[in-house]
Amino acid sequence: MIHPMASVDPTAKLGKNVTVDPFTMIHEDVVIGDNSWIGPNVTIFPGAQIGKNCKIFPGSVIAGIPQDLKFKGEESTVIIGDNTTVRECVTISRGTVDKQTTIIGSDCLLMAYVHVAHDCAIGSHVIVANSVQIAGHVSIDDWAIIGGSSAVHQFVRIGMHSMVSGGSLVRKDVPPFTKAAREPLSYAGVNSLGLRRRGFSSETIAHVQEVYRYLFLNSMNNSKALEEIEVNLPATKERDEILNFIRSSERGVMKGYIN
Structure with missing residues (x-):
């Protein structure tokens, strides 16, 4: 299931029925769970732990070193849960000395061009739409939805079952069960439909x-x-x-x- 034009370090641990498409590079100290698909032109750096039944689409970079000037090369990880889909050109940075890991839960969808910075913790069943930029140390709880092209400030927390409107600048915490919209970001009702x-x-x-x-x-x-x-x-x-x-x-x- 590994294409001959893919490069997989012999020490990487791949589960059963893992598919790796051409021109993808998987480094040492990587774990990928059963039945996952790694598309073409993906780069997975050391420290990545990817669950079962995941789909990683072309151009994505998983566990790249943080874009943080305080990072000194310490060992850290990216952990992605089961059944999560990472679409085209998503970048997920590994952790720093602060939390030492960046976490993406199970059953999540990260759409194209999303960036998840170091030390973030994203829960399960979370949807992050196209081109959302998430700064370091952000926490997003289960079942939250972040609209496309939003930017989330570092250290912000977004509560469970909340929904953030597309194009939002998220500078403050978004409480659970709410809809957030407008500029500056403000309460737009309860996420009743969700x-x-x-x-x-x-x-x-x-x-x-x-x-x-x-x-x-x-x-x-x-x-x-x-x-x-x-x-x-x-x-x-x-x-x-x-x-x-x-x-x-x-x-x-x-x-x-x-x-």
Whole structure:
């Protein structure tokens, strides 16, 4: 399954039924899981660990050294979960001494020309559309969707089940279950359609909307809104996910609704 015009280091560990197309180079210290397809003209550098049933399309570069001037050649990795698709010309940098790894979860889709910088942690079932540029140390939680040509500032966190509009400049954290749009990036409602598609009940979605009314639509600062939510709204998994996200935010969260 390895084309004779591909170059695969003999110490690389390839699982069963792995296909490697021509003009691809796979370096030492690489692991690729069963049934994965590595297309033509792909470069996989040392430190890459790719799961089962993955598809890596032409021109992609996996586990290149970080574009970080503080990087001193330390050993680090890129870990990609099972069933993830990496489309054309995607670049994923390996970690630095900070976290030592860059992680892409399972069942993700990274569309063409996406860049994922060093020390990022992307969850599972995440969709990153064409030409999104993700700076270092970014965290993107499960089921998030990032619209095409967006740019995500370093150290930003994007919450689970959120959706970021195409062309966005993401400078602040995006809380879970929300839609983010406009410039500067701000709250554009709850991602109701996405939540319904994933089996959330109407009651749960209404509850999430009520939480965000306190946070973004009632003209209270975040500290006061969090207090009011805890007093007035019943504790649920979704409510507590939102509260914990807001409280743990280091960069601050995006703005509320802007007319």
